[in-house]
Amino acid sequence: xxxxxxxxxxxxxxxxxxxxxxxxxxxxxxxxxxxxxxxxxxxxxxxxxxxxxxxxxxxxxxxxxxxxxxxxxxxxxxxxxxxxxxxxxxxxxxxxxxxxxxxxxxxxxxxxxxxxxxxxxxxxxxxxxxxxxxxxxxxxxxxxxxxxxxxxxxxxxxxxxxxxxxxxxxxxxxxxxxxxxxxxxxxxxxxxxxxxxxxxxxxxxxxxxxxxxxxxxxxxxx
Amino acid sequence: xxxxxxxxxxxxxxxxxxxxxxxxxxxxxxxxxxxxxxxxxxxxxxxxxxxxxxxxxxxxxxxxxxxxxxxxxxxxxxxxxxxxxxxxxxxxxxxxxxxxxxxxxxxxxxxxxxxxxxxxxxxxxxxxxxxxxxxxxxxxxxxxxxxxxxxxxxxxxxxxxxxxxxxxxxxxxxxxxxxxxxxxxxxxxxxxxxxxxxxxxxxxxxxxxxxxxxxxxxxxxxxxxxxxxxxxxxxxxxxxxxxxxxxxxxxxxxxxxxxxxxxxxxxxxxxxxxxxxxxxxxxxxxxxxxxxxxxxxxxxxxxxxxxxxxxxxxxxxxxxxxxxxxxxxxxxxxxxxxxxxxxxxxxxxxxxxxxxxxxxxxxxxxxxxxxxxxxxxxxxxxxxxxxxxxxxxxxxxxxxxxxxxxxxxxxxxxxxxxxxxxxxxxxxxxxxxxxxxxxxxxxxxxxxxxxxxxxxxxxxx
Numbered sequence: 001x002x003x004x005x006x007x008x009x010x011x012x013x014x015x016x017x018x019x020x021x022x023x024x025x026x027x028x029x030x031x032x033x034x035x036x037x038x039x040x041x042x043x044x045x046x047x048x049x050x051x052x053x054x055x056x057x058x059x060x061x062x063x064x065x066x067x068x069x070x071x072x073x074x075x076x077x078x079x080x081x082x083x084x085x086x087x088x089x090x091x092x093x094x095x096x097x098x099x100x101x102x103x104x105x106x107x108x109x110x111x112x113x114x115x116x117x118x119x120x121x122x123x124x125x126x127x128x129x130x131x132x133x134x135x136x137x138x139x140x141x142x143x144x145x146x147x148x149x150x151x152x153x154x155x156x157x158x159x160x161x162x163x164x165x166x167x168x169x170x171x172x173x174x175x176x177x178x179x180x181x182x183x184x185x186x187x188x189x190x191x192x193x194x195x196x197x198x199x200x201x202x203x204x205x206x207x208x209x210x211x212x213x214x215x216x217x218x219x220x221x222x
Numbered sequence: 223x224x225x226x227x228x229x230x231x232x233x234x235x236x237x238x239x240x241x242x243x244x245x246x247x248x249x250x251x252x253x254x255x256x257x258x259x260x261x262x263x264x265x266x267x268x269x270x271x272x273x274x275x276x277x278x279x280x281x282x283x284x285x286x287x288x289x290x291x292x293x294x295x296x297x298x299x300x301x302x303x304x305x306x307x308x309x310x311x312x313x314x315x316x317x318x319x320x321x322x323x324x325x326x327x328x329x330x331x332x333x334x335x336x337x338x339x340x341x342x343x344x345x346x347x348x349x350x351x352x353x354x355x356x357x358x359x360x361x362x363x364x365x366x367x368x369x370x371x372x373x374x375x376x377x378x379x380x381x382x383x384x385x386x387x388x389x390x391x392x393x394x395x396x397x398x399x400x401x402x403x404x405x406x407x408x409x410x411x412x413x414x415x416x417x418x419x420x421x422x423x424x425x426x427x428x429x430x431x432x433x434x435x436x437x438x439x440x441x442x443x444x445x446x447x448x449x450x451x452x453x454x455x456x457x458x459x460x461x462x463x464x465x466x467x468x469x470x471x472x473x474x475x476x477x478x479x480x481x482x483x484x485x486x487x488x489x490x491x492x493x494x495x496x497x498x499x500x501x502x503x504x505x506x507x508x509x510x511x512x513x514x515x516x517x518x519x520x521x522x523x524x525x526x527x528x529x530x531x532x533x534x535x536x537x538x539x540x541x542x543x544x545x546x547x548x549x550x551x552x553x554x555x556x557x558x559x560x561x562x563x564x565x566x567x568x569x570x571x572x573x574x575x576x577x578x579x580x581x582x583x584x585x586x587x588x589x590x591x592x593x594x595x596x597x598x599x600x601x602x603x604x605x606x607x608x609x610x611x612x613x614x615x616x617x618x619x620x621x622x623x624x625x626x627x628x629x630x631x632x633x634x635x636x637x638x639x640x641x642x643x644x645x646x647x648x649x650x651x652x653x654x655x656x657x658x659x660x661x662x663x664x665x666x667x668x669x670x671x672x673x674x675x676x677x678x679x680x681x682x683x
Contacts, residue, residue: 009471015478022485053467080470081463083518084570101474102507105481168543210546211557211594213539 001116004045005029006036006062007078008054012101016049016078019105025112033057037065045073046116050095052079052086060093067094074115078103110166110219118163129165129219132205134158141201148200153178157193158217161207166219168210231410235403240396247392254384259377266373267349271336273300274351274366277310281355281362305375306368309343309350315360328352328365343367409434413441425452462517469510477503505641512643515574516629519650532572534563534597534609541576542595545584553589556580561598565607565676567655572609575651578644579611579672587615587669600675607681610673612664623661648672 003020007013008031017027028045030036033054039045048066052059063075074096079086082100090098096115099108117127127134133142139155141148150158160177161169174190194215198207206218229237280296301308311322329337329352336353343350350367409432416428427445430438480503484496542558549556576595583593597609618626618633625631627649630642652659658675665671 009475011475011479012471015475015482018482019478022482080467080474082466082514083459083463101470102477102503103474105478108478166547168546170539170543208546208550210542211555212560213542213558216546 001046002026002028002044003047003049003112004036004039005049006031006033006054006059007049007051008032009051012051015105016108020109020112023105023109023112025109031055033059033062033065036062040066040071046119047112048073048075049078049112050075052077052081052090060089063090063093063095072119074119076111076115078108114164114166114219117165121159121163127162129162129217130205132162132201132217134162143201143204150197150200154193154197154200157190158197158201161215161217165217168214168216170214172214174214232403232407236400239399243392243395247388250388251384254388255381258380258384262376262380263373266376267338267351270338270349270351270366270368273308274336274353274364277366278353278355278364281312281357281364300366303368303372305372306370307346309348309367311365311367313363313365315362317363320362322365326350326365326367328363331363341367346370349373410437413437425449425455459518462514466514469514470507473503473507473510477507509641509643512641512647515578516643516647516650519571519574519647519654521650521654529566529568531564532567532569534565534572534607535560537569537572537576538595538597538609540573541580544577545580548581548584549593552584552587554584554587555590555592556584557592557594559594559596561596563597563599563607563609565655565681567676571651571654575648575674576609576611578648582644582672583611583613583615583670587613591615591669604678605681606675606678608673608675610671612669612671614664614666614669617663617668617670618661626661627659645672648674 001024003025005013005016005020005027007016007029010031013029013031017029020027028039030039031054034056036048036050050059050062054062057065059077059079063077066075075094076097076099077090077095078099078101080101087098096118097111099111117129121127121134121136124137126136131144134140135142136159141150141155141158156177157174160174171190174194178189178193194207194209201207208216208218210216277296277300300310309323309326311324311326311328312320313328314320323343326343327339327341327348327350329339329350331337331352331354336351338349338351341348341350346369348367348369350365352363352365355362355364413428413433420426425448427448428441430441430445433441477500480496480500484493484500487493487496538558538560542556546556580593580595587593591614593611593613595609595611597607600606600608622633626633627645628642629646631646632642649659652674656677656679658677660671660673660675662671662673663669
């Protein structure tokens with residue numbers, strides 16, 4: 001999976017490049033928005049990491065230009081600016097996520113994996129979360145080499161958790177994911193499906209309960 | 223400051239006007255009375271004079287003596303008075319009694335003829351008219367007197383009518399003044415309403431179109447002040463954004479490089495030293511973040527924060543979701559018990575507040591402990607929204623509770639990453655929301671419960 005880092009601070013860019021390489025990504029780095037656009041003309045990347053405070057064209061403008069020219073690859077804004085207004089602007093412009101410096105490398109790697117996973121699932125490819133593999137187009141679930149048979153509702157719950165792996169998903173949201181087939185399902189129904197999923201997937205795929213809120217499928221931290 | 227200095231303009235106007243007006247009322251009554259009483263008195267006196275002259279016409283003189291005989295009709299005419307008793311007395315040239323009511327005082331002889339005098343007769347106040355009549359037998363003095371009931375009654379009625387009409391006038395004037403003051407102060411009251419209706423953070427200039435000329439310098443000064451505060455807040459936010467960038471970028475570089483280095487390091491002893499460096503870098507990052515957060519939540523930088531309806535349940539759930547990984551690493555059970563609760567506030571400030579409360583609870587709770595975020599409506603009295611974070615950790619001794627909101631204050635004997643700014647940030651945000659912070663024990667007298675109760679005024683209808 002190829003990542004392009006657009007960052008003008010050499011120390012940060014080098015740290016990110018090395019860290020993400022260690023996590024198994026193929027990483028390229030440019031120091032300005034203009035160079036990023038040039039690189040994107042010739043090559044394809046699965047994910048863009050964009051700093052906001054760039055010399056010349058800033059990160060927000062870069063995202064705006066990319067989206068206007070029809071490029072849909074996921075964009076993660078990595079910036080020192082943490083004002084709410086900046087976040088709102090970034091997401092409005094079409095960025096997919098927002099990470100404030102300084103960050104821990106595992107957190108950065110997890111966000112990158114989540115964004116790539118989401119864009120792949122949207123294009124019908126598979127999703128891998130640790131030993132768990134979801135084949136979106138064939139609706140097939142595997143844990144390590146073992147094929148797991150899931151009902152449609154179990155699949156819907158797992159797909160929703162997998163799409164947001166590493167994040168807490170509320171019961172309400174999971175309920176919405178399964179209520180496409182049957183109206184008036186209570187949140188108790190979600191508990192039933194979670195318990196069946198845990199039974200079928202085994203301990204290798206930890207689905208954690210967040211008391212009073214929902215569930216989280218652990219994102220394997222490399 | 224003199225207590226009078228703080229009187230309202232309405233009170234000043236009414237109080238300064240009412241004194242002179244009362245004096246004017248008194249003077250008006252006195253003048254009206256004085257002006258009205260003289261012609262009244264003159265009219266009654268003229269009637270008395272007419273009577274004494276008519277009586278004198280009845281007088282007959284005979285040679286050698288004076289005879290005074292009133293015909294019964296004349297007598298009846300003389301005595302005919304519904305209100306007053308009439309007395310008469312006829313005295314001869316040597317003041318000898320000739321006829322009438324003996325002892326009736328007569329007016330002293332003077333230039334006036336007939337002459338009038340006030341006197342007392344048979345325990346009654348009387349007015350008497352004396353006429354010195356020249357006859358062949360010499361000067362005869364005829365005196366007619368009447369009690370003053372009629373006059374008193376007339377005077378009394380006149381006084382009452384003057385007092386009544388003047389008082390009515392006075393009342394009308396007071397009413398007009400009151401209405402005038404009200405009308406005159408209306409633009410000021412409208413201005414006050416305009417200022418009241420603003421949230422504490424709104425710094426837009428006041429609308430001056432309906433402000434009277436006298437008050438305009440005041441609104442202009444206020445608008446200048448608002449503009450200054452606004453631009454200061456803007457400058458401070460700009461400064462904070464620059465400071466954040468300059469602080470965070472090298473910290474991010476340092477932290478990522480150390481993490482990469484740690485993974486590359488082969489010797490355990492080197493890894494331990496890198497871990498130490500990483501720990502220090504993380505603490506530095508945390509403190510930098512907290513300092514920036516504290517600066518940003520201060521009223522001066524925060525003067526333009528937008529207040530709106532905030533769903534506390536969303537905020538509580540977001541805080542729990544955001545800290546779940548941190549809780550997991552410390553093996554703490556983090557959960558939420560959220561009831562519907564909404565208040566007026568700034569969503570990002572409240573998110574910052576709760577993030578600090580949860581972070582604190584996770585930092586100081588025991589491993590395998592519990593941290594619970596709750597929100598809901600207070601059930602006692604007026605419904606007020608609250609949000610609280612409770613842990614079953616070591617708790618805060620009662621005598622320390624007042625100090626923990628102080629900046630950089632840390633409980634004696636605590637370790638960990640805390641820099642002592644979390645509760646100071648919370649306190650600033652609580653204050654900017656006019657909310658109330660309570661620190662108490664958790665359930666079963668263990669741990670800490672930090673509750674933020676919003677004011678009833680912030681209740682979303």
